[in-house]
Amino acid sequence: MRRQPALILRGLAAALSLLLLACHVALAQNDPLPSWNDGAVKTAVTAFVERVTADGSSDFVPAPERIAVFDNDGTLWCEQPVYFQVAFAFDRVSALAPQHPEWKTEEPFRSLLAKDMKTFTANGEKSVLAVIAATHAGMTTDDFRQAVLDWIATAKHPRFNRLYTDLVYQPMLELLGYLRANGFKTFIVSGGGIEFMRPWTEKIYGIPPEQVVGSSAVTQFDMGADGKPVLMKLAKTEFVDDGSGKPVGINRFIGRRPIFAFGNSDGDLQMLQWTAAGAGARFMGLVHHTDAEREYAYDRQSSVGRLDKALDEAAARGWTIVDIKRDWGRVFAWE
Amino acid sequence: MRRQPALILRGLAAALSLLLLACHVALAQNDPLPSWNDGAVKTAVTAFVERVTADGSSDFVPAPERIAVFDNDGTLWCEQPVYFQVAFAFDRVSALAPQHPEWKTEEPFRSLLAKDMKTFTANGEKSVLAVIAATHAGMTTDDFRQAVLDWIATAKHPRFNRLYTDLVYQPMLELLGYLRANGFKTFIVSGGGIEFMRPWTEKIYGIPPEQVVGSSAVTQFDMGADGKPVLMKLAKTEFVDDGSGKPVGINRFIGRRPIFAFGNSDGDLQMLQWTAAGAGARFMGLVHHTDAEREYAYDRQSSVGRLDKALDEAAARGWTIVDIKRDWGRVFAWE
Structure with a gap:
């Protein structure tokens, strides 16, 4: 069958017009943030994204500079009753105990294994640091990665009896996707361990390892006896990505200042200040945990994820504060 | 005008077929690596890329895992007669001298300003480190960035009398673009200063700041008197991204093992070993500077960019060695 080029082109143009119309209608019908209740907070988010992405807007930001940073614990997933990485470390002690008979008598391992939390917590932070050192160091990065993957695929949260990765916030997943669909590059900037997050953030958040910033221990390059090099994790802190470390x-x-930042605790304050201090339009957001029924309610007095100074500064400077009870129609995907 | 949907679809299909055919012809005609001479080296590069990107290939690598890392000095741009960052530091001493009257008598600044290189070099590395500390610290990251941008826009190379950014290797620019067109994410992993490279790598190499890994000094978050936070660069080494540091x-x-790595000196050996030790298909390449006429010729005896152990290991393990004289039809774009 032979056809005139002009006819082909007209057919093509007509087909493309129909396609564009269909896309337009679909976009108008599909709310990109369905788990966010309508209101000032949701509007603040979408209005900001429209301002910085609209051609000809005085606040337009070129796509490569659309850097968005998110805290992880308490911002992208739950952090109660303890940071999930602490739960991982405790579970690792049980898993490693057969290789460490001395832990039967050595503190803080004895009390942890005996579930004698009174003795364990009596030594405070020292106990936790000893557990972190014993469970996060003295192995290769590859072996640690596998330990994280094994744990995250099976361990359950004590209250919700679900995988920890089921406790990511559905509204924040939608927000990450919405930003990326608008040309943003999304990063995690967390006080948590970088090697603890990277094995699963791509699958769960769509954030690849190279866009995860976190705390780290020193690693050392060693040439194995088989001629295969390894990186050993040492029991020495390299970088604490919290507070002014963010x-x-x-x-x-990243090497660029973000234009969009979301946190939930005082550990995120300097990240928000740093974001706010750049030129042009910026968005600073805080998640305020106000819903004890669907999740947890805590702020100024909490030992995990304390939100005190940052809450005052957010109010004073007009940053966006998410009230989970009011602003999120759904907290978790499985609700 | 009303038209049958079936006709529109047929017209669309015919137009797309024509388009695909045109693309295919254009690709076959357009060599993506025109500055590389035909031969074993060029074939090794393109054969590797085809192996890891072809659907159904037993060596197929999903796009997110196509991580390619490049050393900078001597691999992407020239590094003779001194690392360009050293030239920057020396020029900064002249620029800052009016604010430092004490440098008229204080070594190593006195001898550097007087162009008394005999005295300056008599103190060896100590002199260079003092100059780096004086020119790379005690200022904000924003101010340092501006100093780099000012210098790179104007300073000229002593032999070629051209901007330093004119001394990037045209074949490597083509290689970076070719890899990206095939779904690779390209990173710099350099012993050079991360804050020295990031201001210009996006424009020159198409590599954004967040894909630049380099050596760094400690930075400190300070809240300015005006309530605007700054990051101050301190005269304290944080990380040396060279040798086993790579x-x-x-x-x-990055948090992933590269499948493609290119270096040019012994400082790149461990990066190449680390890349080689992963599972699946890998590419390890070395640039061997063999062309004194068009660029420089140096290897085992050079104090800048020494290539000795890595040259032996590359030969022993069958890594790809670029012989500039033989393999590059053009070294610089302006030739």
């Missing part, structure tokens, strides 16, 4: 981590790993 | 830097910043 802008330092952003500068070191 | 796999450490790759693990810390």
Whole structure:
């Protein structure tokens, strides 16, 4: 069958017009943030994204500079009753106990294994640091990665009896996708361990390892006896990506100032200040945990994820504060 | 005008077929690596890329895992007669001298300003480190960035009398573009300063700041008197991204093992070993500087970019060695 080029082109143009119309209608009908209740917070998010992405907008930001940073614990997933990485470390002690008979008498391992939490917590942070050192060091990065993957695929949250990865916030997943669909590059900037997050963030959040910034221990390059090099994790802190460490981590790993930042605790304050201090339009957001029924309610007095100074500064400077009870129609995907 | 949907679809299909055919012809005619001479090296590069990208290939690698890392000095741009960052530091001493009257008598600044290189070099590395500290610290990251941008826009190379950014290797620019067109994510992993490279790598190499790994000094978050936070660069080394530091830097910043790595000196050996030790198809390449006429010729005896052990290991393990004289039809774009 032979056809005139002009006819082909007209057919093509007509087909493309129909396609564009269909896309337009579909977009108008599909709310990209369905788990966010309508209101000032949702509008603040979408209005900001429209301002920085609309051609000809005075606040337009070129796509490569659309850097968005998110804290992880308490911002993208739950952090109660303890940071999930602490739960991982405790479970690792049980898993490793057969190889460490001395732990039967050695503190803090004895009390942890005996579930004698009174003795364990009596030594406070020292106990937790000893557990972190014993469970996060003295192995290769590859072996640690596998330990994280094994744990995250099976361990359950004590209250919800679900995988920890089921406890990511559905509204934040939607927000990450919405930002990426609008040309943003999304990063995690967390006080949590970088090697603890990277094995699963791509699958769960769509955030690849190279866009995860976190705390780290020193690693050492060793040439194995078989001629295969390994990286050994040492029991020595390299970088704490929390508080004023967050802008330092952003500068070191990303090398650009974000225009969009979301946190939930005082550990995120400097990241929000650093984001706010750039030129042009910026968005600073805080998740305020206000829903004890669907999740947890805590702020100024909490030992995990304390939100006190940052809450005051957010109010004073007009940053966006998400009230989970009011602003999120759904907290978890499985509700 | 009303038209049958079936006709529109047939017209669309015919137009797409024509388009695909045109693309195919255009690709076959357009060599993506025109500055590379035909031969074993060029074939090794293209054969590798085809192996890991062809659907159904037993060596297929999904796009997110196509991580390619490149050393910078001597691999992507020239590094003779001194690392360009050293030239920057020396020029900064002249620029800053009016603010430092004490440098008229204080070594190593006195001898450097007087162009008394005999005295300057008599103190060896100590002199260079003092200059780096004086020119790379005690200022904000924003101010340092501006100093780099000012210098790179104007400073000229002593032999070629051209901007330093004119001394990037045209074949490597083509290789970066070719890899990206095939779904690779390209990173710099350099012993050079991360804050020295990031201001210009996106424009020159198409590599954004967040894909640049390098050596760094400690930065400190300070709240300015005006309530605007700054990051101050301190005269304290944080990380040396050279030698066995390169796999450490790759693990810390990228969090995935590369499948493609290119270097040019012994400082790249561990990066190449680390890349080689992964499972599946890998490409390890070395640039061997063999062309004194068009660029420079140096290897085992050079104090800048020494290539000795890595040259032996590359030969023993069958890594790809680029002989500039033989393999590059053009070294610089302006030739």
